[in-house]
Amino acid sequence: MKKYEMILYDLEGKIKNKTVKENELLPSENELVKHYDASRATVRQALKILEERGLIQKQKGRGSVVIASSKLNFPISGLTSYKELQASLGFESSTHVVTFEKLIIDQELANQTLFKLGTEVWHILRTRQINGKAVVLDRDFIKYDIAPDMTREAVADSLYHYLENQLNIDISFAQKEITIDFINDEDKKRLDLNPLDRHVVSVKSHVFLNDATIFQYTDSRHQVDKFQFTEFARRQKR
Amino acid sequence: MKKYEMILYDLEGKIKNKTVKENELLPSENELVKHYDASRATVRQALKILEERGLIQKQKGRGSVVIASSKLNFPISGLTSYKELQASLGFESSTHVVTFEKLIIDQELANQTLFKLGTEVWHILRTRQINGKAVVLDRDFIKYDIAPDMTREAVADSLYHYLENQLNIDISFAQKEITIDFINDEDKKRLDLNPLDRHVVSVKSHVFLNDATIFQYTDSRHQVDKFQFTEFARRQKR
DNA sequence: TAGTGGTCTAGACCACCCG
DNA sequence: GGGTGGTCTAGACCACTAG
Known part of the structure; x- marks a missing residue:
């Protein structure tokens, strides 16, 4: 384990179990340097990550304050898979695999998914049930040669768990888009929708590996009243 | 101007005007050190920001690749105000101020906004018109003592421009939530909605200053077919 | 005025990628 | 094996906050 990760996990634990309470200051950087026997740069690397995650706010001349709203902040933002989300929120749900097949990208799919024409992909269609109702419909296209087996x-369990833990694939970043789309025939067939609803929430993602090649395109379609998206955002100085 | 900002802006410019093309490598960190006459830590600070913004992907043993999808990546994520968004997307629009008043937070508002009971706030209701149609309804509560004048x-112009440039207020971070809400009476009255629509998209934000105190609560309500949210997300290693 | 975080330097060793 | 980014050190000066 790297030194800055040690410091990060230790401080994260102290914040989450309230050893340092909300709106209180962490020890100063110099104190942390002594306590962890590290250089200031290493301590600052750990603090930077806590700040990005919305756990602390650094203030010049004062110190690092533990942010109060951490109780509000649950992790749908970033890149989080359904299975992880389910675990972190603690509700019961199940997954049904509707379609699982290999196909080749045609012109129409190429435009939508950004895969090159002729690329071999897995095509996966899954529904997610909560309390017996199908509330989410996920359509995935995944580069075949990355996960041929x-x-x-x-x-049916978790795609990301399989890719990261079984295949050691380095999932790196994504471009996501949320829009409200009209219900299509597939939505109507697969989801338990309110008959008065005309729309679903569509979350479309292009997901890339560490070498900046695309490996997944997903369209995740949610029943409107079951959808919630939260994020912690920092103001970009320009 | 700080040295790392110089390097950041220079590299950002070279990426945006295609001096370094998509999927090509930036000069190595050591080359940048020589070119900018800076230490490696300073160069790395600039590169870190480019990586966070989704302009480059760093690869150990190889270099920093310019990410191809930058054309897709427009900045609704982070913390961006309507006025800035309008400017960056280039469409024509106007703002109408419906309500502009001072009020005191009661129990119900305290729960919703996270302002303490009895806090004095500005209450502002604005509609945003595109092509003459009211498509967004913004309700803002802003701590009065921060902007009494x-x-x-x-x-009517831009709230954030006024707060940051006129008052030098240090807007720092926000917790945002997107949900699909039923249309209420105010929505019906103020927005030009499709008569068949039953929902609006609601973006609720709690916005905090650098000292981690809350200073704004906003509920931004969008006509469903005019709504789009995009973000660049990185996978969090756990 | 003392202490804090922000910036910057010059050096070092490592794991990793690629030819 | 040579070059890359990742981690870490020991120092320095500055701008800012607070008592």
Whole structure:
């Protein structure tokens, strides 16, 4: 384990178990340097990550304050998979794999997914049930040659768990888009929708590996009244 | 101007005007050190910011690649105000101030806004017109003592511009939430909605200053087919 | 005025990628 | 094996906050 990770996890623990309470100051950087026997740069690397995650706010001339709203801040932002989300929120749900097949990208799919024409991909369609109702419909396209041995069972559990822990694939970043789309035939067929609803929430993502190549396109379609998206955002200075 | 900002702006410019093309490598950190006559830590500080903004992807043992999807990546994420968004997207629009008043937080508002009971706030209701149609309804509550001299005219232009450039207020971070809400009476009265629509998109934000105190609560309500939210997200290693 | 975080330097060793 | 980014050190000066 790297030194800055040690410091990060230790401080994160102290914030989460309230050893340092909300609106209180962390020890100063110089004190942390002594306490962890590290250089100031290393301590600052750990503090930077806590700040990015919205756990602390640094103030010049004063110190690092623990942010009060951490109780509000649950992690749908960043890049979080359904399975992780389910675990962190603690509700019961199940996944049904509707379609699991290999196909080749045609012109129409190429425009939508950003995969090159002719690329071999897995095409996966899954529904997510909460309390027996299908409330989310996920359509995934995943580069075939990255995961040729994928199985129906693996994707029924968690796609990301399989890719990261079984295959050691380095998922790096994504471009996401949220829009409100009209319900289509597939939505109507697969989801338990309110008959008065005309729309679903669509979250479309292009997901890239560490080498900046695209490896996944997803369209996740949610029943409107079951959808919530939260994020912690910092103001960009220009 | 700080040295790392110089380097940041220079590299940002070279990426945006295609001096370094997509999927190509930036000069190595050591080359940048020589070129800018800076230490490696300073160069790395600039590169870190480019990486956070989704302009480059760093790869150990290889270099920093310019990310191809920058054309897709427009800045609704982070903390961006309507006025800035309008400017960056280039469409024509206007703002109408419906309500501009001072009021005191009661129990119900305290729960919703997170302002303490009895806090004095500005209450501002604005509609945003595109092509003559009211498509967004913004309701703002802003801590009164931070901006006691605010005027109706200032908020008709841009609230954030006024607060940051006129008052030098240090807006720092926000907790945001996107949900699909049922249309209420105020929405019906102020927005030009499709008569078949039952929902609006609601973006609720708690906005905090650098000292971690709350100074603004906003509920921004959008006509469903005019709404789009995009973000660049990085996978969090756990 | 003492202490804080922000910026910057010059050096070092490592793991990793690629030819 | 040579070059890359990742981690870490020991120092320095500055701007800012607070008592």
